[in-house]
Amino acid sequence: MDTPEKEPHWERQLLEKIALESLKETRAKRRWGIFFKLAGLAYLVAVLVLVVDWDGSEKLADGKHTALVNVRGTIDATGDASAEKINGALQSAFEDKGTAGIILRINSPGGSPVQAGIVYDEIQRLRKNHPDIHLYAVVEDMCASGGYYIASAADKIFVDKASIVGSIGVLMEGFGFTGAMQHLGIERRLLTAGENKGFLDPFSPQDAKQKEHAQTLLEEIHGQFIDVVRKGRGDRLKETPEMFSGLMWTGSQSVKLGLADDFGTVDSVARDVIKVENVLDYSVKENIAERFAKRLGADVSQSLVLRLFNIDRTALR
Incomplete structure (x- = not known):
């Protein structure tokens, strides 16, 4: 007696599930489509940045x-x-x-x-x-x-x-650190081949002859x-x-x-x-590509320093 009542309800649930899965698949395809369009646009912009000189330095004037x-x-x-x-x-x-x-x-x-x-x-x-x-x-x-x-x-x-x-x-x-090194108990160990190879080394006592030579230069x-x-x-x-x-x-x-x-x-x-x-x-x-590369290098260096010394980035702003 219960079977005729439950069977239509089961079919309706199945149809709703199929429709929901179809809607999810359509939304996923739309999202991926948007992603690939944006990626293509980003690639195009990157190519333009690399091949076009955006600095406005091209000579356009005629005459004197x-x-x-x-x-x-x-x-x-x-x-x-x-x-x-x-x-x-x-x-x-x-x-x-x-x-x-x-x-x-x-x-x-x-x-x-x-x-x-x-x-x-x-x-x-x-x-x-x-x-x-x-x-x-x-x-x-x-x-x-x-x-x-x-x-x-x-x-x-x-x-x-x-x-x-x-x-x-x-x-x-330059600087001389010999006094600070003595105070801290630090010993300088400098090996050279050539008596003046350590010319004006800041961690060694100043040599009078080297100073005189530098002054001559x-x-x-x-x-x-x-x-x-x-x-x-x-x-x-x-x-x-x-x-x-x-x-x-x-x-x-x-x-x-x-x-x-x-x-x-x-x-x-x-x-x-x-x-x-x-x-x-x-x-x-510098064209925009060179400025971007330089900025990227600066950002990477700053990130490494922040990580190395565990510095809060907000403290630098």
């Missing part, structure tokens, strides 16, 4: 223009102010038939004398090969040490009255720096006993000393000196 090359930050072989990048931009600017004049915009505390020397020599070569194109240095906040080394190759140097200019000197810096490089400045500035330079001592001056003082020629900005020099207001930036910049 003022070429701009930036020297920003510390001058070294791996940064934005490396000789390779600066010289590459300068070569493009000098070789462009539309270039009416070049502005070297400098905002740098200095850096490697080798990198600065390479840029200086290349400017000299390019100016000789392109005598009709004048190059002017425009100083923003700072043009010190290696930055001024490069600036001295320009036809004229323009500054702001509050710019910091100079620091014509050379340094070699610095004096020679300093002499090279002084020669470059004298050659570049010529009769405009009003030498004083402090000029090559490593001191720095304001832009106003630098004009009086002959370290700079006049006051000016990129716009004013382009307009009033070169007389072509259209400014085109030739600076070599």
Whole structure:
């Protein structure tokens, strides 16, 4: 008697279960479809990032223009102010038939004398090969040490009255830990083949002969720096006993000393000196792929440090 009543109920449950499973399968297919579409889009974006230059440095202007090359930050072989990048931009600017004049915009505390020397020599070569194109240095906040080394190759140097200019000197810096090691009972064990192989080792007592040799090196490089400045500035330079001592001056003082020629900005020099207001930036910049790679490397390094020392990430924000 109970069988006829239960059988339709059983069939209904089976049909509901089949319909539910079918709905689940449809939803799963839809989710996977969305996932693969997003993955494909991400792949396409990654390809575009790698093959397209997004930095906007492509030369689009026609006709006469003022070429701009930036020297920003510390001058070294791996940064934005490396000789390779600066010289590459300068070569493009000098070789462009539309270039009416070049502005070297400098905002740098200095850096490697080798990198600065390479840029200086290349400017000299390019100016000789392109005598009709004048190059002017425009100083923003700072043009010190290696930055001024490069600036001295320009036809004229323009500054702001509050710019910091100079620091014509050379340094070699380090630390000595021998006192701390003695206090902590740490013994230095240094083995060398060659009596000066451990030259100025910070964990060993300072050797008088090595110190003297280092000073000789610095004096020679300093002499090279002084020669470059004298050659570049010529009769405009009003030498004083402090000029090559490593001191720095304001832009106003630098004009009086002959370290700079006049006051000016990129716009004013382009307009009033070169007389072509259209400014085109030739600076070599990192594209978005390079910036992403550098950022990724920085994030990985930071994560390793946080894990190594068990540091709460929120403490760094």
